Amino acid sequence: MSKQTTEMLKGTLEGIVLAILAVQPAYGYEITARLRDQGFSDIAEGTVYALLVRIEQRGLVDVEKVPSEKGPPRKVYSLNAQGGEYLEEFWGTWSFLAERIEQLHQRIERTNEEGE
Amino acid sequence: MSKQTTEMLKGTLEGIVLAILAVQPAYGYEITARLRDQGFSDIAEGTVYALLVRIEQRGLVDVEKVPSEKGPPRKVYSLNAQGGEYLEEFWGTWSFLAERIEQLHQRIERTNEEGE
DNA sequence: GATCGCTATTCAGTGTTGCTATCTACCGGT
DNA sequence: ACCGGTAGATAGCAACACTGAATAGCGATC
Numbered sequence: 001m002s003k004q005t006t007e008m009l010k011g012t013l014e015g016i017v018l019a020i021l022a023v024q025p026a027y028g029y030e031i032t033a034r035l036r037d038q039g040f041s042d043i044a045e046g047t048v049y050a051l052l053v054r055i056e057q058r059g060l061v062d063v064e065k066v067p068s069e070k071g072p073p074r075k076v077y078s079l080n081a082q083g084g085e086y087l088e089e090f091w092g093t094w095s096f097l098a099e100r101i102e103q104l105h106q107r108i109e110r111t112n113e114e115g116e
Numbered sequence: 117m118s119k120q121t122t123e124m125l126k127g128t129l130e131g132i133v134l135a136i137l138a139v140q141p142a143y144g145y146e147i148t149a150r151l152r153d154q155g156f157s158d159i160a161e162g163t164v165y166a167l168l169v170r171i172e173q174r175g176l177v178d179v180e181k182v183p184s185e186k187g188p189p190r191k192v193y194s195l196n197a198q199g200g201e202y203l204e205e206f207w208g209t210w211s212f213l214a215e216r217i218e219q220l221h222q223r224i225e226r227t228n229e230e231g232e
Numbered sequence: 233g234a235t236c237g238c239t240a241t242t243c244a245g246t247g248t249t250g251c252t253a254t255c256t257a258c259c260g261g262t
Numbered sequence: 263a264c265c266g267g268t269a270g271a272t273a274g275c276a277a278c279a280c281t282g283a284a285t286a287g288c289g290a291t292c
Contacts (some may be wrong), residue, residue: 001280004209007248010278011123012213019220023227027190029240039216041257047279049241054278072287091221093120097128098214100155104135105207111139126249145269163250165258165270170249187268188258192292 001042012041015090017051018083021061025078028052052077060086117158129159131206133167134199137177141194144168168193176202 020026020034038103052075055061060083066074079087136142136150148164168191171177176199180192195203 002123002205002209003248005213006129006279007127008209008213010126010249011120012217013279014123015219016217019217019224022224023220027240039212040221044282045241046243046283050279055241061242068239068287070288071286072241074240081222091119093118093124094217096155097121097124101128101132101135101285103154104132104139105210108135108138109268113126117275122250126278129250143269160253161270162252162254162272166250166272169271184258184269186259188256188270190269202250 005042009043012094013047014051014055015087015094016040017048017061018055018079018087018090021077021079022084022087025076027066027074027076029074031077055083059083118213121158125159128210130167131203131210132156133164134176134195134203134206135173137193137195138203141192143182143190143192145190146154147193151163171199175199 009015016035020031026034028049030044031052032043032045035043035048052061056063056077060080061077062080064076064078066076068074132151134145136147137158144165145161147168148159148161151159151164168177171191172193176196177193182190182192184190195216223225
């Protein structure tokens with residue numbers, strides 16, 4: 001993965017995973033797979049598991065151990081009320097940032113057009 | 117500043133500053149002021165200076181020392197060709213991420229509506 | 233029955249980044 | 263002589279994503 005992508009994911013990957021869990025509970029391996037499906041093809045598994053530990057410790061998700069037919073037991077994560085609040089906050093922060101960056105982008109395009 | 121914002125700025129602040137420089141060359145203190153104007157009200161000065169050192173070392177900007185009437189000499193940064201390329205890459209990475217997150221956001225809103 | 237492949241989780245160590253806090257330095261006005 | 267505003271630099275810290283490897287269960291193949 002490009003270094004740019006890696007750095008940009010800091011602070012957003014957490015929100016992305018919470019958003020995935022908001023749609024439907026899931027376990028680590030499954031979350032990694034969904035991320036890949038949605039275009040984040042190169043996210044390391046270790047990264048996802050570490051993130052899940054963090055959000056669990058912060059009390060944003062509930063965890064349930066479910067035996068698996070093929071492999072060790074799964075830890076199924078689901079977004080709880082606190083996680084829901086946190087996710088709302090995330091959308092707010094994201095919107096703020098996205099708007100400002102979009103403004104900058106458009107301003108540069110205008111500047112280029114004027115300069116040509 | 118919220119911790120969420122701080123983390124989300126990692127990886128994007130660099131692009132934001134390069135974008136500001138793409139509009140017009142500027143020196144550190146001025147860049148900080150522009151960031152504040154554009155809504156990033158709590159970005160620490162130390163953060164900006166450190167970032168400028170990094171992008172200078174990577175050769176993304178040209179630097180010129182200009183004496184100031186009120187204070188020590190200014191270091192005026194301007195985006196060079198390499199920085200321009202890097203900024204283009206940044207827009208690409210940003211668009212990719214923004215699209216995916218927007219998709220997730222909309223999917224959650226649909227899920228909520230169906231559930232109500 | 234030993235190995236291989238897939239599922240599933242965990243962990244130690246690394247690099248990058250933004251923040252805090254502080255320091256230096258120049259200048260004009262009081 | 264001092265203070266406030268301008269301007270830049272730096273050391274130490276915390277958070278986060280990545281790398282690479284280890285552990286473990288299960289089914290199928292050889």
